[in-house]
C-alpha cells in the first residue's frame with residue numbers, strides 16, 4: 001500500500017510526530033490533494049495545544065495549503081485531477097443553519113468544518129479536502145507563493161475590501177509582521193493612501209518597499225496625532241497582537257472611521273467618548289470562505305502582492321513551527337513537501 005508522510009499531533013500539547021500513513025481515498029464530496037506547500041499560522045496552535053473543543057486526535061494541522069488535485073471523490077462537479085488548488089481555514093459549512101441561510105457561511109453553526117482542526121490539514125504529502133473548501137490557484141502563483149495567502153492573505157485582503165474604505169482614503173496598517181506586511185501591500189494596490197505604523201525607524205524602508213506612502217514610527221511619534229495630521233484614517237487595520245498599540249492609534253481615526261481588528265490581542269482600552277463624538281467604530285474581521293481565498297489569489301497574482309517567506313522542508317515542521325511562534329520569522333513560515 002502506498003504511504004505518505006504526515007506531521008501529526010496525537011494529544012493536546014503533545015509534540016509533532018512524523019509518521020507514515022496510507023494515502024487516503026477521497027470520499028463523496030471531497031478531493032485528494034498532493035500538497036506542495038503549507039504555511040504555518042499562529043492558529044495552528046489551536047490544534048497543537050488543544051484550544052478548540054472536540055478536536056479528535058491524532059490530528060494533522062495546517063490551513064494554508066497549496067497543491068494539486070490528485071484524485072476526485074464521487075459527487076464533485078467542477079474539479080478535476082491536475083487542477084492547482086488551495087485550502088484555507090474554512091473547510092465547509094452546513095448550508096441550512098440561520099447564518100448560512102443569510103449567506104454568512106463563515107459563521108455556520110452546524111457542522112462547521114475547519115481545516116486542520118475538524119479534519120486533517122496540510123502538514124502532509126497528501127490531504128483530503130471537501131470540494132466546497134477549494135480555491136483555484138492562478139498559473140502565475142507558485143505553491144509557496146499561494147500557501148500563505150490562504151490565511152494571512154485572505155484575512156487582510158478580505159478585511160480591507162469589506163472595510164468601507166474607498167480608493168484615495170487614508171488607510172493605516174498597524175504592525176508590519178506576517179499579516180501587516182501583506183496588509184500594506186493590499187492597501188496600496190487597492191488604491192488607498194497607505195500608512196504603515198510600526199515600532200522603530202528601521203522598519204521604514206520595508207514599509208515603503210511594500211507600498212506605504214507614509215510611515216509612522218510609533219516609538220518616536222504619536223501615531224494618533226500623525227494620522228490626524230493626514231485628516232484621520234478611514235480605516236486602521238490592526239494586525240499587531242498588542243492591545244496597547246491598538247489603544248494608542250484609535251485617536252487617529254477620522255469621523256466615521258473604523259479600527260478593524262485582525263490581530264488577536266487579549267484586550268485593549270477603548271475611549272467611548274472618542275467613538276460617540278465621531279461615529280467611530282471598532283470591529284473585528286475573520287478570514288473568509290473559499291471564494292474569498294480565490295479572489296485573494298487572483299488579486300495577488302494580478303497586482304504582484306507576495307508574502308515574504310522562510311521555507312522549511314516538511315520533516316523540519318517542529319522547528320518551523322517554533323520559528324513561527326517565536327515572532328522572529330520574516331514574515332511567514334512555509335513547509336515544502338518535495339517528494
Ligand SMILES: [Zn+2]
Nearest residue numbers: 041043151152
Ligand atoms: Zn491561519
Ligand SMILES: [Zn+2]
Nearest residue numbers: 094097100108
Ligand atoms: Zn450553517
